[in-house]
Amino acid sequence: MKPAPFDYVRPSHLGEATEILVKGQGSAIPISGGQSLMPMLSLRVASAETLVDISRLFELKTVEETSTGISYGAATTHAAIEDGKLPDPSRGLMHKVASGISYRAVRNFGTMGGSLALADPAADWPACLMALGALVTIVGPDGNRTVTVPELIEGPYTTILAPGEVITSIEVPRLPAEARWGYSKFARKSGAFANSLSVAVIGGGNKARVVIAGSSTSSSLLTDTASLLDRTPDATEDDLKTAIRDDLTKVDPNGDDYQHRSHAAIVLRAVQQARLP
Template identity: 50%
Template sequence: MKPALFDYVRPASLEEALKVLSAGDDAAVIAGGQSLLPMLNLRVASAETLVDISRLRELKTLSETEAALSIGALVTHAAIEDGLGRDSFNGLLQRIASKIAYRAVRNMGTIGGSLSLCDPAADWPVCLLALGATIAIASLEGERCLAVEDFLVDAYTTALEQGELLVRIDIPKQGDCAWGVGKVNRKSGAFADSLAIAVLGKDCRPTRVALGGTASCARLLAGTSAALDRQPGIGADALSGIIAEDVAAAHEDATPYQMRCHVHTVTCAIAEARSWSR
């Protein structure tokens, strides 16, 4: 199947892209196209205009200060996998990037595209939620920043409004970052049935445990995160009950999916256990 007819625009600058996005409410942004093109072909998504931002160099940069790492929206999974920002977060970014789909997809797919799509099973929303990232959004009126938990609204739904474009992700540095990942997928390269990432709090930062693969978008598990801060040596039995409560709240339709809730609970426990080994 092929997509419905659409107009195609390739802006030469960010300002030009924002003008096109502001002109109509049925424009879709395309960069790597690894998710949007299949959706257009299957006609589960449509657009009157495709705005191709793949040549906007200002969105392909990575910068670093003592306080934060800033990643442009068009930085690819492969670039991160190959070492972009390697010295930050003790290799967590490389670990997440390297397990996304396959190399051909990682060569084209972008971190900003993953966040903007907000697939419930995507890896980057969970990772950036666990790291406490901030999302920079541009429009013709200027730039605004949102905490990632405010940017992610629901399955395939973000806080982006008409005329806006995600341009940058700012991640606060956390010193010697201790993290753990628990992931269940049916085969290598497939979307996760469950993905949990735990980043232990250090230097007065709170612990953050995030979960993906639920009925909604990636969610921060507030109870689990707080319990690990209050009692770092909490036993597995005590923690499992808290995780189960958080999972049930995050997986909004938990009752018909007891098996999935169990899987989520296990991946969270694995992520927490592995974080202590670093």
């Protein structure tokens, strides 16, 4: 369980980091919290010729209030959200999600940006931030771009990030006071990645968003379920189950029966929690 040899550089600003990453063309990879990358390097399922330490870059640590929400630097840790020390536009959802990620020692160092960039299908932040309609800002050699989470994540462990591009911030829109959320997660052991994870955000004048994620299913929006909730906020449980089933057939066509039942139960729980008065 030792990583293969690599070089290490610690650039002093973001421009220098992107320059090194561009030059490395994929053999140079950024590390910040390292809480997923380190075990992957140790297990040798990931490799790098050069690790570019971006954990001290001030450009990734700014947290600011914008006119529509809160912009978190990509290096914001799960623990910082868990502890409620930062402004929360999500009315408690992000706190709930953060406190259920892995273990405290991991939450102290693991970052929101890292979770998005790795795009583990069972990870918490992609699902949560997708449900909240967050915008992700990426800085690269050709300038900035801002994308939604579904645009960023193409599939398990696959994003649109090109060599040299780094996620710098995540802007989370403020949930209206009347909006409600639900969150449900099933993992065989506390702290483990989820078999099924669902976040539902409904009401408050926004269109409903329902997300499923899990060990074999990248975070996906369940559009039938969401539009049912928009049309009929008090839809019956049977109608919800039908919509959820239809959605799961579309987003997880290869999922087996067990996986679909687990997903369906967890989505239903999240939606019902969000519908509680």
